[in-house]
Amino acid sequence: MADTTPLLPPRPSNTRQPYASLPQAEAAPSATASLDDVIENCVGSIGSAQLIQAFLASFAWVFDAQQMFINVFTDAAPSWHCTGPGADASGACSLLPNPCGLPAGTWAWDRLPHVSIISEWNLECAGPSVTSLPASAYFIGCLVGGFALATLADSTLGRKKMLFISSLGMALAGLLTAASPNVWVYAALRFVGGFTRATIGTSALVLPTELVGKRWRGEVGIIGFFCFTLGFVSLPGLAYFNKNNSWRALYLWTSAPSLFYSVLVYFFVRESPRWLLLRGRRGEAIDILKDIAAFNGRDLPPSSFSGLDVFVGKEGKGNNSVGMYSTLRMLLEKRWALWRLVAVMAATFGVGLVYVGMPLAVGTLGYDLYLSVALNALSEFPAALITFFLIGRINRRAAFLGFALTSGACSVACVFLRGVEARLGAEVLSFFCACTACDVVLIYVLELFPTCVRNLAVSMARQALTLGGVFAPPLVAAARWGDGALVPFGVFGMVIVACGLSAVSLPETRGRGISDTLEEQESKDKAAAAAVAGGGDC
Secondary structure: OOOOOOOOOOOOOOOOOOOOOOOOOOOOOOOOOOOHHHHHHOOOOHHHHHHHHHHHOOOOHHHHHHHHHOOHHHHHOOOOEEEOOOOOOOOOHOOOOOOOOOOOOOOEEEEOOOOOOHHHHHOOOOHHHHOOHHHHHHHHHHHHHHHHHHOHHHHHOOOHHHHHHHHHHHHHHHHHHOOOOOHHHHHHHHHHHHOOOOHHHOOOOOOOOOOOHHHHHHHOOOOOOOHHHHHHHHHHHHHOOOOOOOHHHHHHHHHHHHHHHHHHHHHHHHHHHHHHHOOOOOHHHHHHHHHHHHOOOOOOOHHEEEEEHHHHOOOOOOOEEEEEHHHHHHHHHOOHHHHHHHHHHHHHHHHHHHHHHHHHHHHHHHHHHHHHHHHHHHHHHHHHHHHHHHOOOHHHHHHHHHHHHHHHHHHHHHHHHOHHHHHHHHHHHHHHHHHHHHHHHHHHHHOOOOOOHHHHHHHHHHHHHHHHHHHHHHHHHHHHHOOOHHHHHHHHHHHHHHHHHHHOOOOOOOOOOOOOOOHHHHHHHHHHHHHHHHHOOO
């Protein structure tokens, strides 16, 4: 039975009417109404339908996190011990950082060789360039895939298809990785896995936020961060459960559920009606809005959707023949948009180096690997909670700068602190601040760019974050082979501080609605600048 509750509540006498330009549900919006207003009038700012879609799309982050950090366990160098009579008569054997060069029979791994690629393929003497290759190959694949696929979600495929293809490709690559016969095939398949998953996080972030009203956009976007944390936290548990099994089992445990999830995406996730409208696909957009409205208990007459005609093909390219790189060209033609993109990418590069490097380097602090990684993963929960509850109240730019600078200071402190517990505490605090900075800056990017290039902008920001991840594995591996095991923490700290300062040049977006076109964004920016210059409330 349809809900008989009026579509719009009666206007209070002492409050601002959010639907001032839309006094009746059946009335067409005025020409100056935003797409936000029209969609909210049709389906509401948020409801059970949008929440279900948001959770379903955001769950992709669980598997994304597992694949991002899986090399921490599968590629870890196992502990070893000296064996045989007289193997350590001088005490020198036990002081070596690795068993490379020791005669056969004088040392042995503490566990069975199949627990790690290092011991299974006898890579103890291969050097950091080889042992770090699979992890670096994964992030290089993410980088290449991000540049190759970044525009597809904005131009031809859309958010849903891109999410499905990326999830399916990552799952299949993970299953094939479990069958790798040597380190070279393994590294190649990690590259493929990184390439295919490059746009998962972007599509899973943008799609839910385009289904809700601007009041809930930040909170809905953070659902993905919680899911990423869930994936990260579950990984040490899975690794500990399989610590005596082959490293291949960990890929199977993480890739098989991802394959099932991609099937759910194909059948149950809905496309962004906002994107469909800008591509000129009005009928599909209306069908989705009708389904969402019906699920939310709204019984709307056909006239409720008449105002959408104003926004169809608003970029002048609202058709299915949009070029693959048209959105990139649109962004590059605007100097202000290009500058924003460069500043955002610089900021996220520093965050990415710390975000990826910390879990890889935490084993050098001398603490239990599983517990150390679990503590890092758990620190993402308060980071996501803080962002969730405060995102509507904090200035994005100031919050990002504060967390980035604090992360850098704590990371550098790891080099100078004495005591395993003190260093671990500083490391966890640094990682927590980097996580929070990452959460804030991704919401910030959503608001800095209009719908027509938003997916591309978020993709490029994540690509810069991934580029930081490319440099982290060899840096950590080289430090493990030498005497400077703590040096990476100093590098991490200095880089995130230097890169984080690039955000100073970005405008504040708190409290402003998102735009749909570059021209609309320019107009809003000029109005905001004029309000600030005139001392008004922006």
